[in-house]
Amino acid sequence: MKNIENWRPSKFKVVANELYPNINKENPSHGSWLGMKRVCEHYNLYSRTYIKGKLIDLGCGEVPFYHFYENLVSEITTIDWGNSDARVNFVDYEMDLNKSLDLASNNYDTILLADVLEHIRHPTVLIQEMSRILKPGGQVVINLPFMYCIHDAPYDYFRYTNYSLKSMFEDHGFEVKEMHATGGSMDIITDLVAKIICAIPFLGNIMSLYYQKLLWLLVKVPPLKQINQKTKTACPFGYFGVFRKKM
Numbered sequence: 001m002k003n004i005e006n007w008r009p010s011k012f013k014v015v016a017n018e019l020y021p022n023i024n025k026e027n028p029s030h031g032s033w034l035g036m037k038r039v040c041e042h043y044n045l046y047s048r049t050y051i052k053g054k055l056i057d058l059g060c061g062e063v064p065f066y067h068f069y070e071n072l073v074s075e076i077t078t079i080d081w082g083n084s085d086a087r088v089n090f091v092d093y094e095m096d097l098n099k100s101l102d103l104a105s106n107n108y109d110t111i112l113l114a115d116v117l118e119h120i121r122h123p124t125v126l127i128q129e130m131s132r133i134l135k136p137g138g139q140v141v142i143n144l145p146f147m148y149c150i151h152d153a154p155y156d157y158f159r160y161t162n163y164s165l166k167s168m169f170e171d172h173g174f175e176v177k178e179m180h181a182t183g184g185s186m187d188i189i190t191d192l193v194a195k196i197i198c199a200i201p202f203l204g205n206i207m208s209l210y211y212q213k214l215l216w217l218l219v220k221v222p223p224l225k226q227i228n229q230k231t232k233t234a235c236p237f238g239y240f241g242v243f244r245k246k247m
Contacts, residue, residue: 053109
């Protein structure tokens, strides 16, 4: 990874080998704390099983997962399209992810595709390229939103169901190892309200953060937990998945 000595945690932090949201003055994602927390849950549960060997972080941005996976892999390559200064800082190669990737075939063990696929105009091209550059048995670890507001406009193109993800990856030689909904209707409502609260002058960010943390605790109460669990299938906040290239 380029400029590794200058890297600092951005969206996430690692505490006792666990991934957590990182909310600070430099990264004011106060209204997204709950969504980030849900993403962290799945990475903490599954990533150590699947992230290994030679890793490519596709659409890496500020490489927010670096501190989490650095000790799980033997080699790290970061790739992005470099459409902002922040993205270029730690990028090894600038490439358009909508086109063929200038990378060797059958050469990598793991691809991380974190909050990227919804920003790709030609997703099947990217999935085909990921299949090509992965070794047989190599894996794509992915998370992406579903019931979530438009972000990074104008580069936010699609929302995918678990059925479309499964179909697209299977069409290009992958098998599903993990596929999990990230949160349910209670999380979606909380996220929307939290983003509205953030607009309140002066105290909005801190009020939003505490509101989400309160709901995080309340949704563990059996009746609310049941609602959240039952609505995951039809109304997910997002998805976490692992797809393995067939041998």
